[in-house]
Amino acid sequence: MTGQQNASISIWQVKYGERVVRKKDVFHDYGSYGLPDGPLDMDYNYWLLRAADGSVVLVDTGYDISEHDWLGEISVVPTPQSLATMGVDPIDVDMVVTSHFHYDHIGYLGLFENARVVAARAERDHWFGKWERGELEGEFTTAAHLEPVRRAEREGRLLLVDGEAEVRPGVTVHPVGGHCPGELVVRVDTGERPVILASDAAHFYEQLEHQWPFFAFTDLQEMRDGLAFLRRLAADTGSTVVPGHDARTRARFPAAPGDAGAFATVIA
Template sequence: MSLWEVHAIKYADRNARVRGDSFIFDDNHDAPHPMDYFMWLLRRGSEVILVDTGYDDAEAALRQRPIRMNPAAALAPLGLTPDDITQVIVTHLHYDHAGGLHLFPNAALHLQTAEMAYATGPCMCHDTLRAPFTADHVCTAIKRLYAGKVIFHDGEAQVADGVTVHCIGGHSRGLQAVRVRTQAGWLVLASDAAHFYENLWARKPFPIVVDLQNMLDGFDTLQHLASAPGLIVPGHDPLVRQYFPKGAADHIFRLDHGPTTPVQTKV
């Protein structure tokens, strides 16, 4: 049975946030609540799969949300260049997950059919739903489609032996989580199906949502998919850096051996 390495790569953070930005129902809505930005790298021998791409300096300037490092350069401590990436699982097309698609020109994209339909359909007539997307990123995905380099999935699908994707929805119509077979068991990269541990364990929805029921049901799905509660990795929580050890550099964290201290599920 082949097992995967899983690396969380932090490329940005944003500290000027409050709890009201992270939870729909929260009495302490104006308390500070920082956010980290990650992409993830799966490796098994010579096989490499990137999960999401982050966003670049141009997008950072456009949204006034600076990044710590360019996502392409962030891979260097793992001995990889952008040209080495031939497969990218795009959990969804929001700017902070698909804003670097152009940085990896050799990559085929794994995307839920529902996500492409959502990002190019009538829901984008609404400013609120359109806000987390950037047209150029969606166009990059479409160009990759016309180059024959998009693999669409509907619901649950296998990307490689020991790597599956699962459509969750909620935050974005075709948001997918990634399940990976590791030394510690089945690990689940929740991406934005759970931005923070508290979204998941306290069942507090994130405010950017297209389908609230799907988001809430998705929390149960994440628990079902993972071998243990501590193997659910939220998409933006700074606590990931406390629970998991550092990897090849200060901005990289090794996930596949499991957390070094028990993840607190009571919040």
């Protein structure tokens, strides 16, 4: 079930925040490459998928930078505001795929009260285990961030995946781990060239091109394997891979029409 049947899933990348980082700070063991350091523009994004039947799927949800910026992020547009500009009411969102449970990916999850929430079982077990043992201090997430996941589970809206799974027609998730134990990449059959949303399996284009690990990982070998998997999957399926935090995606794809063009990019 691919291709023509799902001929028109559109994908908009929505930028909600930004900051500037240094290459030596974000690429694991960057000094070993013998290359000069330099700045990189880092975007903070979520992704809006719209299917032909009108259903709406989000991949990740952003977070409220104005409430507390974790790493000096600068707010561009808060998720509730970008959704309103794009004509999306959170209660009408059918599904939220969470790439992983870090603060910058599930911050607004509680807004989507009717959505099925997709996560890797390994992600749920890792973070809920830490939560139960009181080990969230110093991690890139909090109990407040995890609470909407628990609520979705209680309400029977949490869909846990153990391996590759088509969670909606044309939307397939692949757990790769590495950055987090249950890191997911999302492959979307757009009807034309498929798109792989790498999220934090690959933050930047350099990681895809050179297979460079990111500095933050729970399992370095898994992260390397994940980058190799992305390359293989893209080749096997003829897909375009979109890294999760690279500002240069906005130069490779057109801006959305109208007011949303200030923050949204049309990936497909």
